[in-house]
Amino acid sequence: MPNIKQPEASHYINGQYVEDNAGTELVTRYPATGEVVASLYAATNSIVDHALTAADAARASWAAMTGSERGRILRKAADIIRERNRELSVLETLDTGKPLQETLVADAASGADCLEYFGAIAAGLTGEHIQLGKDFAYTIREPLGVCVGIGAWNYPIQIACWKAAPALACGNTLVFKPSEMTPLSALKLAEILTEAGLPDGVFNVIQGYGETGGALVDDSRVAKVSLTGSVPTGRKVYAAAAKGMKHVTMELGGKSPLLIFDDASLDDAVSAAINANFYSSGQICSNGTRVFVQKGILPEFLARVKERTQKAIIGDPLDEATNFGPMISQAQFDITLSYIQKGIDEGATLVLGGKAHHKGGLYVEPTIFSDVTDDMSIAREEIFGPVMSFLPFDTEEEALRRANDTEFGLAAGVFTSDLTRAHRVVAAFEAGTCWINTYNLTPIEMPFGGTKASGVGRENAKAAIEHYSELKSVYVGMGPVEAAF
């Protein structure tokens, strides 16, 4: 039975909680049982305006602080998050249904890593000097201004931190709108940032559905929009941002390939395939849901994956022994089951799972299909659920051609003990984030993001700095100015 985690109010603006109960009700439930965790209100127009006004007003003084000063606040927030990791993880588990075993290590912890990383490099964000004979030029790295972050529901606090940390390090202010399904942890992040010394108005959180996101994107005070969400939403937000010539970062969906060659370390490849499909009950954008296995090892590989997957502990996400939880929502549960049915109808062989779990609630069994062909819906479309598809292949050239035959380009992985092949394959992948002999590791130090329909821009690492700042070029003339007449 989850505790009610009702926040003080729905929104956090200018360093304090703000309510406007004229907004549409927004109820968040524990996915394991359907019990209400908190009841909030979506932002009204006046809340949207209040948040943007606060972010706009805080802009100049925040940008005027030194990088060291800004970085110190971010690093302090990272420390507070780490101290409160358990409390934040429980909140994330209640909001998302992800096992506490996962949220304790992957969610707030990744957020803290991100704040620490950008806190550490904030002092070193500079332009450059360019000598031009006796003249010279220099560049000034400037913040973009008011940024908007819009989050998905699968990694709520991580997404909030992955957007806030680089934005704030560069001297921008931010209005963050979490997914309507997971509104709670971003409010905690706002409290923590205030406690760490962040000036009021620099980081604001407002709740709402797509239309609130849309209102933020359309506002002329906004210089940049960073969205984590689906491809259809990405297309809408990108188009709306283009009207105002705004900067964008788009972290969107995927249908990523994982190639297992017959010389791979099988145990490692089996572990990676499991992580790439069943962690967070498959609700991860970069999942390697198309598992291409070289024909010779397919029976053995399939048998091992099946045997290990049968050991999944499906249960109450708050029980730390549980390592497989429910789907976030009824909609995601229905979508997943409908794709499983399509897989069966289109002729794939169901190897394991395939049903709602007998415990009831929104649990879908970890599901494995073999004999999947490239044209099947389960091989082409993002499911965002625990459905693994096995596709056999013969040659490297064939596997690569099929792996790249998708509109998405978020991630890709390869397992082989042939060093040359590993790098050759990765060079040929049409994907923004690749792994060799592992899968789905996303340390803050490494840029993350997609190509093709999976997105624009990169989050994390130094690469993110380019997406939250711009350069002003200054030419300095040192000699006489000549003119034709």
Ligand SMILES: NC(=O)C1=CN([C@@H]2O[C@H](COP(=O)(O)OP(=O)(O)OC[C@H]3O[C@@H](n4cnc5c(N)ncnc54)[C@H](O)[C@@H]3O)[C@@H](O)[C@H]2O)C=CC1
């Ligand atoms: N590439 C990445 O880093 C990640 C991508 N995702 C993708 O996110 C999707 C699942 O998340 P969902 O929350 O279902 O995605 P979604 O696209 O439905 O919603 C994402 C966010 O956009 C907002 N939104 C919806 N319509 C909008 C509009 N017209 N204007 C502005 N904002 C709008 C929503 O309220 C929500 O906060 C999957 O496709 C997944 O692949 C999820 C996690 C990470």
